Amino acid sequence: xxxxxxxxxxxxxxxxxxxxxxxxxxxxxxxxxxxxxxxxxxxxxxxxxxxxxxxxxxxxxxxxxxxxxxxxxxxxxxxxxxxxxxxxxxxxxxxxxxxxxxxxxxxxxxxxxxxxxxxxxxxxxxxxxxxxxxxxxxxxxxxxxxxxxxxxxxxxxxxxxxxxxxxxxxxxxxxxxxxxxxxxxxxxxxxxxxxxxxxxxxxxxxxxxxxxxxxxxxxxxxxxxxxxxxxxxxxxxxxxxxxxxxxxxxxxxxxxxxxxxxxxxxxxxxxxxxxxxxxxxxxxxxxxxxxxxxxxxxxxxxxxxxxxxxxxxxxxxxxxxxxxxxxxxxxxxxxxxxxxxxxxxxxxxxxxxxxxxxxxxxxxxxxxxxxxxxxxxxxxxxxxxxxxxxxxxxxxxxxxxxxxxxxxxxxxxxxxxxxxxxxxxxxxxx
Numbered sequence: 001x002x003x004x005x006x007x008x009x010x011x012x013x014x015x016x017x018x019x020x021x022x023x024x025x026x027x028x029x030x031x032x033x034x035x036x037x038x039x040x041x042x043x044x045x046x047x048x049x050x051x052x053x054x055x056x057x058x059x060x061x062x063x064x065x066x067x068x069x070x071x072x073x074x075x076x077x078x079x080x081x082x083x084x085x086x087x088x089x090x091x092x093x094x095x096x097x098x099x100x101x102x103x104x105x106x107x108x109x110x111x112x113x114x115x116x117x118x119x120x121x122x123x124x125x126x127x128x129x130x131x132x133x134x135x136x137x138x139x140x141x142x143x144x145x146x147x148x149x150x151x152x153x154x155x156x157x158x159x160x161x162x163x164x165x166x167x168x169x170x171x172x173x174x175x176x177x178x179x180x181x182x183x184x185x186x187x188x189x190x191x192x193x194x195x196x197x198x199x200x201x202x203x204x205x206x207x208x209x210x211x212x213x214x215x216x217x218x219x220x221x222x223x224x225x226x227x228x229x230x231x232x233x234x235x236x237x238x239x240x241x242x243x244x245x246x247x248x249x250x251x252x253x254x255x256x257x258x259x260x261x262x263x264x265x266x267x268x269x270x271x272x273x274x275x276x277x278x279x280x281x282x283x284x285x286x287x288x289x290x291x292x293x294x295x296x297x298x299x300x301x302x303x304x305x306x307x308x309x310x311x312x313x314x315x316x317x318x319x320x321x322x323x324x325x326x327x328x329x330x331x332x333x334x335x336x337x338x339x340x341x342x343x344x345x346x347x348x349x350x351x352x353x354x355x356x357x358x359x360x361x362x363x364x365x366x367x368x369x370x371x372x373x374x375x376x377x378x379x380x381x382x383x384x385x386x387x388x389x390x391x392x393x394x395x396x397x398x399x400x401x402x403x404x405x406x407x408x409x410x411x412x413x414x415x416x417x418x419x420x421x422x423x424x425x426x427x428x429x430x
Contacts, residue, residue, distance in 0.1 A: 019036055021410055030168075030209075031211075032356060036412060039412065041383070055421055056072060059114050060404055062417070063422060065411070068089065071087050072088075073118060075103075075130075081104045085118060087139070108161065108162040116165060117406075123138065123140065125138075131156075132149060150178045150187070155180065155181040156180055157204050173190065183199055185202065188234075200238075203225035206252060254267070264312065265286070268304065268305040270304050270305065273292050274293070274305075276331065303321060306350070311361070312331060313356075317329040326343045326352075326380060327339050350366065355409055361374070369386065370385065390420075395419060
C-alpha cells in the first residue's frame with residue numbers, strides 16, 4: 001500500500017471530525033446555520049444522486065448527525081405500537097443499533113411517530129417520544145443510561161399533536177418542554193443521571209423547541225409555551241420575564257422556534273400571526289415592538305408560520321405563510337415587503353425549512369425538493385432545485401403526502417427522511 005493510499009484512508013476515516021456535526025434541532029448552533037464550505041453552487045437537473053438510503057418507518061423527527069453516526073426515531077404499529085431510536089453509519093447507511101419500547105398513542109392526532117429530534121452531546125443521545133418516554137442512551141452502542149416516563153412522573157396534559165419540542169442541552173442539564181402538571185411545563189434534568197434539577201411554569205406546552213441566547217450578560221432560556229413567551233435562567237428555572245401570547249383562535253399551534261437577532265425576538269404561528277419583542281441589553285425584560293395578524297390565517301396582515309421556523313436577518317424577516325407563501329416583512333414594523341409562491345405549491349400548512357450556508361439558503365420543501373436560493377428585500381432568487389426524496393402519506397395523507405421533517409446537513413452531505421426511508425446525498429463540490 002502506497003503512502004498516498006494510506007493518507008487517503010486516514011483522511012476518509014477522520015473526515016467527520018474535520019466537518020460540522022448536526023447534533024440537535026436546527027444544527028450545530030441551533031439557529032439554522034450550516035457552516036461548512038466547499039459545497040456545490042448548483043444542484044443537478046435530475047434527482048440528486050444518493051450516497052445511500054436505509055429503510056425506516058414513519059415519524060416527524062428530523063435526523064441528527066454526530067461522530068460519524070446518524071440518529072432518527074420512528075414508529076411501528078404492528079404487531080405492537082412501538083417507538084424506535086435508530087442509529088446508522090453516516091457513510092454507508094448501515095444500521096449500527098436500534099432501541100425500541102412500547103408506546104401506545106392515546107388522544108394524539110397525526111400519529112405518524114415521534115416528533116422531537118434526537119439530541120447528542122458528549123457521547124450521550126437523548127430521545128423524547130410522543131407520549132413522554134425519555135431515554136438517555138450511549139450514542140456508540142444504544143445502551144440505556146437512564147429512562148423517564150414523563151406521563152407517570154408529571155401527569156402530562158397532552159397537547160393535540162403530542163410532545164414535540166426537542167430537548168435542549170445547557171451545561172450539565174437537559175431541558176424539556178413536556179406540559180407536566182404542578183408547574184412542570186418545563187423540566188430540567190441532570191443529563192448524566194436523570195435527576196430533576198428544576199421545574200417551571202404552569203403553562204400547557206406548545207410544540208416549539210426552546211432556544212438559549214444571552215441577555216444583559218446572562219444566559220437566557222427562551223420558551224414559547226401554548227400561552228406565553230418566557231425568558232428563564234437555564235440554570236435554575238427562575239422566570240425573568242413573561243409576555244402573554246394567548247391563541248387568537250383558541251387552537252394552540254405554536255410550532256416554529258423563536259428566532260433572535262440583535263436584541264429582537266420573533267415568533268410566528270399559523271393562527272396567531274407574528275410578534276416581535278425587544279430584549280434590552282441592560283436588563284432582563286421583554287417589550288413589544290409590534291404584533292401583526294389578520295382576520296384569519298388566510299386573510300393575513302403579516303406572517304402566519306405553520307411549521308417552519310422563519311429567518312430574521314438584518315432588517316428583514318423571511319418565512320413561510322399559512323398556505324405555503326414565502327413572505328418578506330420589515331423587521332422594524334412587520335409591514336409586508338413581498339410574497340412569492342415559487343418555493344412550494346400553495347396548500348394549507350405548506351412547509352419548507354430554511355438553512356443558511358454563507359450568503360445562500362438551502363430550502364427543503366414538503367414535496368421533497370432541495371433548493372438553493374438567495375433571499376433579499378427585492379425577492380427570492382432560486383439558483384437551482386432538485387428532487388431529493390418522495391413525499392409519503394403517514395405525516396399527512398392529503399395532496400399525495402408530504403415531507404415535513406427537517407433535514408440535517410453534515411460532512412458535506414444532506415440527510416433527509418420520509419415515512420419509508422432515510423437518505424443521504426453528497427453536496428460536496430468536486
